[in-house]
Amino acid sequence: MRRVTIPVAYMPLVDAAPLIVAHELGFAEAEAIGLELVPAPSWSSLRDMLGFGRVDAAHMLSPVPVAMKMGLGGMGTSLAAVCVLSVNGNVIGVGRPLEDRLRAAEYGFDFEDAAAAATALKRASTGKLVFGVPFPFSMHVELLRYWAERTELGLDSIEIRTVPPPLMADALEAGDIDAFCVGEPWGSVAVDRGVGALLLPGRAIWQGAPEKVLATRTDWAETEPDLLGRLIRAVWQASRWLAKPDSRITAAQILSREEYLDLPLELIDRALSGRMILSRKGEQRDCDGFLRFQGSAATFPWRSQSKWLAHRLAAAHGMAADTDAAAAVFRSDLYRQHMAQTDADLPGASAKLEGAILHPTAVASSRGELNLLPDRFFDGAVFDPDDPG
Amino acid sequence: MQNRLTVVVVEEDRDRATGIVDALMKTGDCDVYVIGNYTSLARKIAEHAPDIVLIDIDNPTRDTMEELTLASGPLDRPVAMFVSGAAGGLAREAIEAGVSAYVVDGLAPERVKPVMDTAIARFSMVRQMRNELAETRRALEERKVIDRAKGLLMKAKGLDEDAAYALLRKTAMDQGRKVADVAEALVTAAGLLG
Numbered sequence: 001m002r003r004v005t006i007p008v009a010y011m012p013l014v015d016a017a018p019l020i021v022a023h024e025l026g027f028a029e030a031e032a033i034g035l036e037l038v039p040a041p042s043w044s045s046l047r048d049m050l051g052f053g054r055v056d057a058a059h060m061l062s063p064v065p066v067a068m069k070m071g072l073g074g075m076g077t078s079l080a081a082v083c084v085l086s087v088n089g090n091v092i093g094v095g096r097p098l099e100d101r102l103r104a105a106e107y108g109f110d111f112e113d114a115a116a117a118a119t120a121l122k123r124a125s126t127g128k129l130v131f132g133v134p135f136p137f138s139m140h141v142e143l144l145r146y147w148a149e150r151t152e153l154g155l156d157s158i159e160i161r162t163v164p165p166p167l168m169a170d171a172l173e174a175g176d177i178d179a180f181c182v183g184e185p186w187g188s189v190a191v192d193r194g195v196g197a198l199l200l201p202g203r204a205i206w207q208g209a210p211e212k213v214l215a216t217r218t219d220w221a222e223t224e225p226d227l228l229g230r231l232i233r234a235v236w237q238a239s240r241w242l243a244k245p246d247s248r249i250t251a252a253q254i255l256s257r258e259e260y261l262d263l264p265l266e267l268i269d270r271a272l273s274g275r276m277i278l279s280r281k282g283e284q285r286d287c288d289g290f291l292r293f294q295g296s297a298a299t300f301p302w303r304s305q306s307k308w309l310a311h312r313l314a315a316a317h318g319m320a321a322d323t324d325a326a327a328a329v330f331r332s333d334l335y336r337q338h339m340a341q342t343d344a345d346l347p348g349a350s351a352k353l354e355g356a357i358l359h360p361t362a363v364a365s366s367r368g369e370l371n372l373l374p375d376r377f378f379d380g381a382v383f384d385p386d387d388p389g
Numbered sequence: 390m391q392n393r394l395t396v397v398v399v400e401e402d403r404d405r406a407t408g409i410v411d412a413l414m415k416t417g418d419c420d421v422y423v424i425g426n427y428t429s430l431a432r433k434i435a436e437h438a439p440d441i442v443l444i445d446i447d448n449p450t451r452d453t454m455e456e457l458t459l460a461s462g463p464l465d466r467p468v469a470m471f472v473s474g475a476a477g478g479l480a481r482e483a484i485e486a487g488v489s490a491y492v493v494d495g496l497a498p499e500r501v502k503p504v505m506d507t508a509i510a511r512f513s514m515v516r517q518m519r520n521e522l523a524e525t526r527r528a529l530e531e532r533k534v535i536d537r538a539k540g541l542l543m544k545a546k547g548l549d550e551d552a553a554y555a556l557l558r559k560t561a562m563d564q565g566r567k568v569a570d571v572a573e574a575l576v577t578a579a580g581l582l583g
Contacts, residue, residue: 042451044489052484073455136456162456164449167427176428 005034006231009046010059012039012261014184014271015086015212017251018293019059022238024254030237031230039260042164043135050215051077056224057231059085060215066309067137069326072317080221080331081213081306082338083232085239087298089211089271089291090140090202091187092117092131092147094179095172098124099197099279109197109278111285114204114378118151121199125157125178132163132177140181142312143205150379169193183211184271184291185263192267197279201287208354208375210305211291213330221334229338236344239293248272289373296360296373297347299335304351304385306330311388323388345370354383394419396504397439399450401425405515409443412511416503431456441501442491443508446484454491488512531569538572541579 010016022028023035038055040046043064050058065079094102101124102109110116121129133140141160149155163171165186171177172195180190181202190196202209214235221228241247252269255261261268270276274290277283292298310323332350339346348364355377362371377383396419400406406423413421422437424430427450434442434457444451483490486509492501535557542553557575561568 041447042449044451044455045446048446048484048489135452161431162453164452166449171428174428 003032003034004227005036006057006227007036007038007055008057008059008231009038009040009049009055011043011046013059013186014255014261014268015089015291016059016260017242017255017272018085018235018239019214020254020260021242021251022234025238025241027237027241028231028234031234033227033230033234035234043138047075050079050217051075053217056220056227057082057214057216059212061135061138062210062213062305063137063139063142063309063313064135065213065215065329066306066326067313069329070310070313070317070319070323072313073137078218079215079329080218080334081215081301081329082221082228082331082334083214083235083299084210084301084305085212085214085235085293085299087211087292088201088203088207088209088289090143090181090183090209091198091276092144092179092181092200092202093187093190093196093198094121095175095177095196096194097175098129098178101125109199109283109285111198111200111276111278111287112204114147114200115151117200117204118147118153121179122152122154122157128157128159129153129179130159130161130177132168132171132180132182133160134162134165134182136162137313139202139209139211140183142309143202143209144181145316146312147205147378150381169195172196185261185267188267188270188277189263191277191279194280198276201276201290203287203289205378206355206375207289207377208305208357208373210302213301218329221331225338228334232335232338233342236294236299236339236342239299243292243294292373297345297365297370300347301330301332301335302351302354303327303330303332304354304383307351307385307388308354308383311383327385343367347372351385354385355380356382394440394500394504395437396421397434397437397442398423399427399430399434399442399444399448399454401427408515409508409511412507413504416507418500419504427453430454440493440496441504444489444491445512446487446489451489454489457491483509483512486510486513487516531572534569534576535572538575541575 008019010019019037023037028035043061046058047064049055065081067073068079102120105124107120131144144160148158161177163177165182168180168182168186169190172190187198191198242251252265252272255268256263256265271291274287276285276287278285306329307323307327310326314323336346345365345367347370355375357372357375360371360373396413398406398409398421400423406425410421410423413419424433430450430453444454483505488508490505538557539550539553542548542556557568557571561571
């Protein structure tokens with residue numbers, strides 16, 4: 001087999017692990033490809049690098065390819081989300097002034113109950129709450145909006161601003177923002193700098209949120225099927241390794257290196273182990289499934305998930321409700337095609353009711369062993385992709 | 390007579406910002422403002438109601454600009470990233486030069502072009518200087534490693550400096566590697582054994 005090097009852009013985050021591990025531990029090599037990992041300075045740069053062909057694949061916020069298909073934001077290149085790289089992994093946190101008021105009101109920081117957290121936050125706030133997020137099209141924005149509109153908090157009492165995560169702690173300290181929703185390690189960085197406390201994991205709002213996807217240009221995905229297949233399989237093997245409990249420390253070690261996250265191993269391990277430190281007081285909460293890389297078809301690009309994203313984006317931006325074309329950027333067809341020769345247990349369907357699984361549930365699959373993990377929304381709502389409402 | 394264009398340059402480094410402003414002023418057709426402090430960036434940009442915003446492509450605060458591309462952003466005039474239509478070729482050039490430009494919707498391409506040409510030239514120059522600096526630094530580092538490797542060989546094998554360098558060069562040629570890489574390997578090995 002000819003060995004080809006594929007340039008892949010990523011943001012230095014804990015959830016870039018599948019790509020970094022595929023490169024470092026030889027999963028890419030086993031598929032006879034090399035990965036040239038290119039760190040991006042911002043999500044817009046990452047998108048441009050992919051759009052203009054500087055790289056052929058990228059670690060991307062799951063709503064970005066959907067939003068681009070809908071004509072939102074700059075650049076109109078057609079992208080394909082060929083697999084999900086990670087499920088969940090975000091945290092919502094508050095700055096010191098809010099933290100102090102929440103503590104004064106004897107809020108327990110249970111890091112679990114999203115409705116109770118919203119009620120406490122509403123009572124502790126004195127005006128509109130400004131939340132920092134990494135990018136206008138992100139699961140961070142979607143989770144915040146979903147949470148605010150379905151709790152006492154209310155959509156009208158929050159304002160969402162884009163703040164690059166490395167500057168999030170500064171923005172909190174300067175009082176530019178009151179709170180934030182970011183991916184790890186940035187929540188833990190804010191905690192360790194003593195400028196904020198963690199309030200909720202993203203999974204307290206939606207237990208099955210597709211966080212990052214592996215994106216390519218649609219034309220590349222269709223003209224380079226062989227390379228695409230090798231890339232998807234290499235990343236899948238890497239995430240299978242990442243899902244093993246024994247891999248955790250090694251993974252944290254690799255990510256902590258100077259060329260990747262350049263942060264202490266202990267800080268990175270919090271997201272991987274789900275043992276989060278909430279504040280400078282050192283309170284620890286265990287959050288099972290804080291960030292998932294594999295198991296329960298985590299890497300499968302469900303059409304119902306892109307449909308949910310398209311539906312939410314259309315509503316937020318006052319657009320017409322035909323979201324089928326946008327939802328089709330999650331390429332479950334390509335994923336099936338390229339994963340068929342592996343021992344992966346592929347689900348029988350490409351769409352499901354989102355939020356309907358309350359307990360681990362066996363579903364029809366290629367090997368008949370697939371259990372889907374709970375994917376509940378905090379308010380118990382169920383999203384039907386055939387009847388988005 | 391057309392109105393003058395308002396250009397905002399987002400740049401922390403004062404010297405770089407001054408260089409860009411001076412170059413743009415020479416085009417004569419625009420007022421240029423610099424924002425060097427990124428807190429409340431979107432609000433500060435909106436206060437200037439710019440026609441064009443220029444920002445280094447490697448600047449992480451670029452993502453804040455994306456917010457302005459949405460109609461619901463704090464600018465009442467939506468800006469678009471400079472990528473489409475007649476300006477498409479320019480956009481690629483700009484990205485290669487390391488500058489991203491956001492342009493108010495509906496601004497005629499021929500009005501944008503002089504500003505973009507200047508910005509592209511300026512950013513290319515800075516990028517080239519940056520690359521040269523990095524190259525000089527790398528060359529210096531290599532020099533240091535080669536000197537240490539020579540020192541190790543002189544001591545271990547009783548060679549003079551020229552003979553030590555000749556040995557390094559011959560080994561590199563035989564193995565099809567760079568002298569600096571062979572020197573690096575030797576220094577690392579010596580460190581492990583020492």
